[in-house]
Amino acid sequence: MDLKESLLLELEKRTREHELKENDLFTASSLASFFKMGRNTISQYLNDYVKNEKVIKVNTRPVYFFHKQALEEKYETNFNDCIYDSIASLKILMMKDFEKMIGYNGSLKSVITHCKAAMSYPDNGLPILICGPTGTGKSMIASLMYEYASHQGILKKDAKFISVNCSEYADNPELLVDNLFGHVKGAYTGADEDQVGLIQLANGGVLFLDEVHCLKAECQEKLFLFMDKGIFHRLGDNEKWYQSNCRLIFATTENPDQVLVHTLLRRIPIVVHIPSLSERPQIEKMELIYTMLMKESLNLNKSLCISNYAYKTILSYDYKGNIGQLQNVIKASCARTFLHENKDNYCIRLLDLPDYMFESMDTNILKNFDQNEKIVSVLDLNKEIKSDSPLMDLYDNLLNTFKLLEKEEETLEQIIERCKLLIQNFFDWLFFKKKNSFKSSNENYLLKMLDKICSIIMNKYSFTMPNTQIKIYSKVFVEYTKIVTDAQMWYSFHEEEVQRILSLLQEQYPRDYLIANELLENACLNLDIKMDKFMDVIMTIEMIKTQKEEKENVMGLILCHGYSTASSIADTVNQLLGEHIFDGIDMELKISIDRIAQLVDDYLQHKEPIQELMILVDMGSLEGIYKRIRLPKCNIGIIDMVSTPVALEVGNHIQQGHLVKDILEEIKNNFNISTRLIEEAKKQDAILTICATGIGVAKKISELLTNSLPKPIPAKIIPYDYHSIVENGVNDSIYSQYNVLMLVGTLDPKVEGTPFLPLENLIDNDQIQVLVDYVGQYFNEEELSEFRQNVMKNFALSNIVNHLTILNAQKVIDDVEEFVLEAQRLLDKKMDSTSRLGLYVHVACLIERLMLKQGIDEVEGMETYSLENKEQMDLIRQAFSGVQEHYSVELPDPEIMYILNYFQE
Incomplete structure (x- = not known):
């Protein structure tokens, strides 16, 4: 392979692996350095490929080159030219579907979500009405809905988009009826041959009726039958029915309630409003x-x-x-x-x-x-992210790093480590490369303000932060003020991705997230700017680095009066043990015992759930703390007369995994000091809602159950992961946090000692007493009666299916019933009413998940199960074929296993 061919292959590799942006990797200089050749030679080869339409050239300074085919395949687009004046102009050509709408991820986000739903809904979508003033982009949204449906495979490639402006027919409604529905030969004078209407021409595609308010009432009424059943008569032929499966989009600049017949409005389930400019x-x-x-x-x-x-x-x-x-x-x-x-x-x-x-x-x-x-x-007006901003580069790099997690290429811990390195590189740039830059009075004020904020937060959350770190944070915030518009524009483009990352960090690192969020909120308040949520991501990751790993079994806390007594002892012991064992809280000399107890309570609230806590206090605090602290979910050991040797001894025991009770015994034997043990308080009662279909359904069951309560109760109703309960049983962490009274759900996880109430029993109301036995203690007779009625109403089959899915409840119940009857026939098994109702709910939720591509594809032991139950699994597939065809879904093997569980009960 000669150099010229190798050059094209290397450019293709770079184009596929890197984002389309101003990057030196795409310059002739970078490629010349890679091949150890002269820049002029490489540039000549690249320009030859541009002439041969194999490479795209961007005439900026420097000039950038991209592999044409790789770029087209990567972004699913076609480029008619090979020379462009900017990367921005390339990106405009690459926009697809709703991306062409400015604000698609901002002010129009909700509108576009509804538009996608209208086009995607089985079988032929849902009629939608787009309202908004003249010039807001209603026609463009309608055409983009058609593009979206075509690209998503919802419409066939040859499907048509037909647009009709009804205002042109305002004075001639008969002509519109003729154009819409067509006519037969002889229908009226001049009708010399049969004419196909626009509704039939749009069959399988989209019919857009713009300015629909211009239609006379009688014209609107003629649409009713077609919207209800998809059939119509041609003008002059009232005997033969014609059929069309086109999707309908309406648009109006007027108030629909005032200009449209209400019977037409009732047939349009989705109405969206486009904001004015x-x-x-x-x-x-x-x-x-x-x-x-x-x-x-x-x-x-x-x-x-x-x-x-x-x-x-x-x-x-x-x-x-x-x-x-x-x-x-x-x-x-x-x-x-x-x-x-x-x-x-x-x-x-x-x-x-x-x-x-x-x-x-x-x-x-x-x-x-x-x-x-x-x-x-004009290029300088571009508010998309520019490569000359290191902070914006950090945004891009962090987001791309988190995408590795979505692709399951790396674990969360590995991603966090990568992100820490990226953030540290940015901090290095701020601290060293900009070290000699002029510092304004505003920056001095910000540093002093941030120092006070950090002091308050460190005291509240019991950790320390070096002064150099606070200086870095102040520099970060100053840098942010310089690119605030760019950052907010970037966030508007990536809001959904950022929210997913934030949710993950909040779930996995709640303490770090709380600290970062509080720090940013206070900084924003004093800076008088609003930072975007991706700064929360950056600061949370930074806090993960700041907070030392803590022992899972026993936590250590030192409380002392004085400016830095507790923190000094904690730091000394942690360094000697080579591990972060203790946090220190320095208390004012005149602090009250009640305030000390409150400090400890706040400390625990912002920690991961823990079961064991060692508190070391200075002279005179023991008795007061012992009488006032009664914290749930935790065994607390309190040791008086704290000193560095005592703390070192306690820390050593904690390192070895000893529990609070045993540590106190050892300390009493070795030191002549007072100790106290506060036994774990009674755990809070809890009812867990679970569903093999997924945590989302468990949350909805929890909502229905909570809404049935006539008043709040001390017991918590918690949606929980079914598979975690199946795998861990009573050893699951939820059991250490709560006294689990019972499980409510669609499939029994068979946890020994914990009653299970099938959801179908609530639907059938034959075992509601089981639930009443657990919650009845919180209600009087009148409230109990109300609770029973609420359960009967909320857990009616049609209501619960409607609540758990986005699908039409009655329609999906009919489809599920047909499947269940066929499955019983093929398997030659009769189900009792309880199991059958449970399967109804399970399959209804399953259909929705399959439509959303959220089916379960892998389960441990599936291969063995498939071999042992092949015949039964094939029969379930056969019974499911109608549903599969109707909803265009595929049934994975693990889902069949869960369905068969209902027949084996």
């Missing part, structure tokens, strides 16, 4: 302007720039025609520029704007107007 966030308006200018730049094949005054005017103008009017302003301004400019770079100036904009123009702009005003390249 003035209601959209400023950052989205900036992005709209940027995107429109970039598109005009591509159309003109010229670089565009804009004056500062012109940009501010376009940004601040109140557009009555919304996005449509903004687009017209951009096009008109570019057209004027095109007439009087004769250069490679076109520049939009204030005087190029439409005349009517000057009437409402900011007087300050007119007063200070200068023809030699500041000029800005």
Whole structure:
């Protein structure tokens, strides 16, 4: 293989492995260094490939090269040209479906979610009405819904998108009926042949009825039958029925309640409202302007720039025609520029704007107007992340690192370690590369303010933070203020991914998350800015590094009066033992015993659940603490007259895994000091809701049960992981935290000593007394009666299926019933009513999970089970075939195993 071919392969590799952004890896210099060749030679080879349409060239400084086929396959798009003036222009061409809508992940997020649901809903989607003022993008959303359905495989490739503007037929409703439904030959004078209507032409595709409010009432009524049953008559033929499976999208600029027949509205289950441009966030308006200018730049094949005054005017103008009017302003301004400019770079100036904009123009702009005003390249308006911001690079790198976790390529611990290194590299850049930069008075104020905040938080959460670390945090926040707009734009693009990461960190590292969140909230309050939620991710990871690993069995806490007595003893002992055993809380000399007890309580509240705690106190605190501390879920040992040798001895026992009771015995034998033991308080009662279908269903069962209570009760109703209970039984951590009264769910995990109440028993109401026996102690007779009625109402089969799934309850129950009857017939087994109802709920939830691609694919021992039960599994597949075809889902083997469990009970 010669050098030129190797060069193309290396470029392909880099294109596939790295994001499309300004990166030196895609320059001729980087490739020349890699191959140890001259830059001119490599550049010549690359330009040859550009001419042969194998490489895409971006004419910036420096010039970037990308492998064309690799880029097209990676981003599922096609590029007609091979030379572009910016990476940003490439990205515009790469946008797909709803990504083309500015605000798709921001102000329009909810709207687009509903639009996706309308197109995806089985079998033929749901009719949807899009409301909003003129020019807000209703027609564009409708066409993007069609694109989305096509790309997702919901519609066939040859499916059509047919758009009708009903306002054109406002004075001739008969013509609209004819165009929609078609006619037969002789239906009216001039009907010389059969004519297919738009509804039939759109069969299998999408029919968009814009300005639907212009339809007369009788025209709206003619749509009823088609919307209900998918059938219609052609004009002039009332005997033959025609059929179409098109999806319907309606749009109106008016209030639908005032202009549409209510019987039509009732047939449209999804109604969305598009906000006007003035209601959209400023950052989205900036992005709209940027995107429109970039598109005009591509159309003109010229670089565009804009004056500062012109940009501010376009940004601040109140557009009555919304996005449509903004687009017209951009096009008109570019057209004027095109007439009087004769250069490679076109520049939009204030005087190029439409005349009517000057009437409402900011007087300050007119007063200070200068023809030699500041000029800005359109590329510089790009508010997407730029590579010249190290903090924004950190955002990108951290997000990409967490994607390795989603791909299951690395564990969470490995991801956290990678992220720590990335954050530390950024901190190094801040501390060393910017060390000699000028420090403003604002930065000095921020450092002092942050020092006070950290002191309060360290005291509250009982940990220490070096001064150098506080200085770094102040520098981070200062750096953030410089790129706050970029950061918030970035967050709007990645909000869902960030929220998933935050949820994971909050679940796995609750204490670190709380500390980071409190630190940021206080910093934002004093800085008078609002940081995006990805800063919570960064600071939580940083706190994970700050907080030392603590012993799982016994925690150590030292309480002493004085400025740094407790923390000094704790630090000394931790260093001698080579492990973080103790936290220290320094107390004021005049602090009350009640306040000391409160400090200990706060300390425990922000820890992981622990069972054993050793408290070492100074002289005079023991009796007061002993009388006031009664903390649940924890055995507490208290030792008086703390000193470094005593703490060292206790820490040594903790290291060896000794429990509180045994440690106290040893200390009493070796030291002449007082000790006390506070036995674990009674655990709180709990009822666990579980479901083999998933934790999401368990949460919904918990909600239904909680909503059935006439008043709050001391016992907690907790949704919990079914598989964790099956695997661990009474040894699961939940049993150490709560007194588990019973389990309520769809499938019995068979935990010895813990009663299980099948969900179907609540549906059938034949064993509600089992539940009453456990919660009845909290209610009087009147409340018990209300509880029974609430359970009967909330746990009716149709209600619970409707609550647990997004599907139509009655429809899914009918489909499930057909499956259950067929399964019983094929297996030659009759189920009792209890098992049958349980299977109804299980399969209803299963169908939804399969539709959402959340089926269980792997279960330990599945291979052996499949061999031993092959015949029965094949019969279940056969019985499920109708459901499979109806909902376009596939049934994995583990799910069949769970279904068969119902027949084996």
